[in-house]
Each structure stands twice: as structure tokens, then as C-alpha cells.
Amino acid sequence: MKKNILCFGEVLWDTFGEEKVAGGATMNVAFHLNQQGAGVAFASSVGTDSSGNDLVNFLKDNGLFNELIQRDETLPTCEVTVQLDAQGHATYVIPQPVSWDNIKPKANLSRCAKEATAIVFGSLVCRGTTTRNTLLNLLNDTKALKIFDVNLRAPHYTSQTIETLAARADVVKMNEEEIDLLINNKKSDLKDKINEFRQKYHAQTICVTRGADGAMVWHDHEFYEHPGFKVSVADTVGAGDSFLATFIAGLLNKLPIPQILERACAVGAYVASKRGATPRYVDGIVDLIAAR
Numbered sequence: 001m002k003k004n005i006l007c008f009g010e011v012l013w014d015t016f017g018e019e020k021v022a023g024g025a026t027m028n029v030a031f032h033l034n035q036q037g038a039g040v041a042f043a044s045s046v047g048t049d050s051s052g053n054d055l056v057n058f059l060k061d062n063g064l065f066n067e068l069i070q071r072d073e074t075l076p077t078c079e080v081t082v083q084l085d086a087q088g089h090a091t092y093v094i095p096q097p098v099s100w101d102n103i104k105p106k107a108n109l110s111r112c113a114k115e116a117t118a119i120v121f122g123s124l125v126c127r128g129t130t131t132r133n134t135l136l137n138l139l140n141d142t143k144a145l146k147i148f149d150v151n152l153r154a155p156h157y158t159s160q161t162i163e164t165l166a167a168r169a170d171v172v173k174m175n176e177e178e179i180d181l182l183i184n185n186k187k188s189d190l191k192d193k194i195n196e197f198r199q200k201y202h203a204q205t206i207c208v209t210r211g212a213d214g215a216m217v218w219h220d221h222e223f224y225e226h227p228g229f230k231v232s233v234a235d236t237v238g239a240g241d242s243f244l245a246t247f248i249a250g251l252l253n254k255l256p257i258p259q260i261l262e263r264a265c266a267v268g269a270y271v272a273s274k275r276g277a278t279p280r281y282v283d284g285i286v287d288l289i290a291a292r
Helices: 025-035 050-061 107-115 129-140 159-168 176-182 190-201 239-252 257-272 285-290
Strands: 005-008 012-016 019-023 040-047 069-072 079-084 090-093 118-122 145-149 171-175 205-209 215-219 222-226
Touching (some): 005 025, 019 025, 025 040, 025 118, 025 239, 040 107, 050 069, 118 129, 118 239, 129 159, 145 159, 171 239, 176 205, 190 205, 215 257, 239 257
Parallel strands (some): 005 118, 145 171, 171 205
Antiparallel strands (some): 012 019, 205 215
16 A cells, blocks of 8 residues: 555653653554555654664664654653553653654645645644644645544643644544543443534544454444454553554555454554554464454
8 A cells, every 4th residue: 555644743762661662652653554555754853862863763774764854952852651550551651842842844844744645643742832833734734634643641732732633633533531531421322422522523534442342433424343352461552553553544445444443453452462562563463363
């Protein structure tokens, strides 16, 4: 699959004690799209420090480094502390400000957005004014499919920012906790919450991931569900990002939604079974998981 997909967002180091793993939700999506053969460009910013140099080397090694990676001479590269509970579920301590809080408008970035088939973005990178304005200007000046990964990381978001991004999105992906925060109706079931969300924001496609229980999608006036795949969880870091990458690839290739959901759940399960957000695929592993 060769599509012009622009992923705009954060790149960082996830630190697990003494171990550091490259991450960042939108970078993870770009990484997995690249593994699946998509034509993807990643836009972000890193510092000129040693951590930034190491991230540049990681991006180069994985085919994601390009002229859209800005180098900030003032702000540091982001290093996030990841804390795991007994089930491998992650919480994050994210410093501020960091280099990707200061992604600036550039002619090459504007040109890439105008030529893109799809643009993928999240909420975390929009916590700072400079980067948020850069993204909003790109979204206002492109006909690309706009894909919003809600990805709430308290306290790094406001309701106003989430509503602004959701109103511009054609495709929205979030998890159950996030839709509960955005649709404050405790008595509603998930389908009712999705319906309320789409009536408010008018997205074409809404996907809600449910952790080990798979995902639910509203698309073209129909609901679809998949129960997920059971694996031994190493950690959940990046599982939702790999799910989204697979979902995007399926949408752009116009695959049937049930097939897209099955493959996306399979990839998410595989990544959850590995440490960190960016494991390399073993040949045939996704098909093997999906065939269970």
C-alpha cells in the first residue's frame, strides 16, 4: 500500500526504570504504518541534546526521519516516565515544555499536508499554543482525511482543545475511558455514547477500543464489534497506536470493516504482548493471531 499519510505529533523516550524505548503516540502510529507498507511521513520536533540525537538515529534506522523533523535549540527532547501496574497498564509522567511543544509552521510541512491522503494527529501534542496553531492551520488548509486519536493524558488537555479537534475530524479513535470523559452520561451504554458523540461532532467513523475486550466501530450508519484476542500482556504501551495504524491502513485500502477490526485487534494484541510500543513484526504473526 502506498498512500501519502502525514502523522503529526510527539516523539519521545518512554523510560521504564533504567530502560528507554522510543515512543510517542503519533510516532508509534507512523512506525506501525511504515511496517505495514504505507507511504507515511512523520512530522515532529526533537532537541539538539543527546536524547534528541538518539531519537534521530532511531527514526533514521526505521525509515521515519525526514525534513519534517525539526530540531529545537532551546527546548529539550521529551523523556516520559512510564509506570506499570500489575496488569501491565501504563500511566505516564510527561514533562513540559519539550521540543514538540514548539513545532513551527514550515513551507515543507504545509506542502506535505496539502498533498496528503490522510493526516493523523492527537491531543497531547496540542497542549502548547505554538504546536496547536501549527496543526490547526494545516487542518484548515487540506482536503486530506483527518484522523483524530483522542489519547487523553491528564493534565495535558482541555475540553476546548478536544472539542476543537473532534469538530475537525473525519475519523475519531478513543478508548472507553475517554468516551466516558467526553460523553458524561453514566446511564448510557457504549452504542448510545457513540451515537451522542457523532451527533455532536459529525465524524464519519468512530472507533472505541476496549482493551482486552476488542473494539466497537460506527461507520456508514452501522455498528461493528470484535471481542479482541487474548494474549499474555507485557505492557499496554503503544497497543492502541498499533491498532489505529492497522485501522487506518484498512480504511485507506477500502477493506470491509469486520476485516479491518479483526486485523487491528490482532496487531494491538501482539504489541501488548511485547515490551514497549514499537516491536518488530514477526513474519506472519498478525495473520496467525487473527486466525485464532
